[in-house]
Amino acid sequence: MEEDLISKKDLLELTGISYGQLYRWKRKDLIPEQWFIRRSTFTGQETFFPRQLILSRINQILNMKDGLSLDALSDMLSPSPSEKALYKEEIISRGVATQVSLNLMVEQLGDAEVYAFDKILYVYLLEKLLQSGDMSLDEGRTLLQVLNDHYKKLDGKNCELMLIRKMGISTFLLFSSPTDLFMEAGAKVVSRMHLGNCIQELKMKLI
Secondary structure, three states: OOOOEEEHHHHHHHHOOOHHHHHHHHHOOOOOHHHOEEEEEOOEEEEEEEHHHHHHHHHHHHHHOOOOOHHHHHHHHOOOOOOOOEEHHHHHHOOOOOHHHHHHHHHHHOOOOEEOHHHHHHHHHHHHHHHHOOOOHHHHHHHHHHHHHHHHHHOOOOEEEEEEEEOOEEEEEEEEOOOOOOOOOOOEEEEEEEHHHHHHHHHHHHO
């Protein structure tokens, strides 16, 4: 599954931003270094970006830059975890997850009075996939275990979560992005989530 790319020239024309803005945002870590992909073309070396990720990020920056400094934007858009922690009751009251998702996380990963950001993220992802109807409760248990076992290995990196199903058998993939993925014939991508975007959504809920 090859990532859909957009050239730098087309990106600047489509979004109306300047070369200077693009690289200033890069220096401020608003746009990750790994999204700048160098590829050989018939005219020489050109820079490309993962289309969906870069267009979504630029839209976020343009919508938020008038209300926040570039440093505050960098923190908000960073895939790095927040220092924020929540009491169990706050997870529900702030709309992060429902009681069903929270109970499932407690069952799978253990109870706690206060949850750190990584666990808040796990239950938020669980809630999103359950609410979408893409995932069963049993698959939710597997999801929580995969996140608990492997997420911190990618902590602070841009990564994606993918749910694949073939003949009723489901598999979760957690990988740093952008990357090309290839899978066996007949396997269906049920859901693909950019965790950086989910972390941003969650940070907004915790403000």
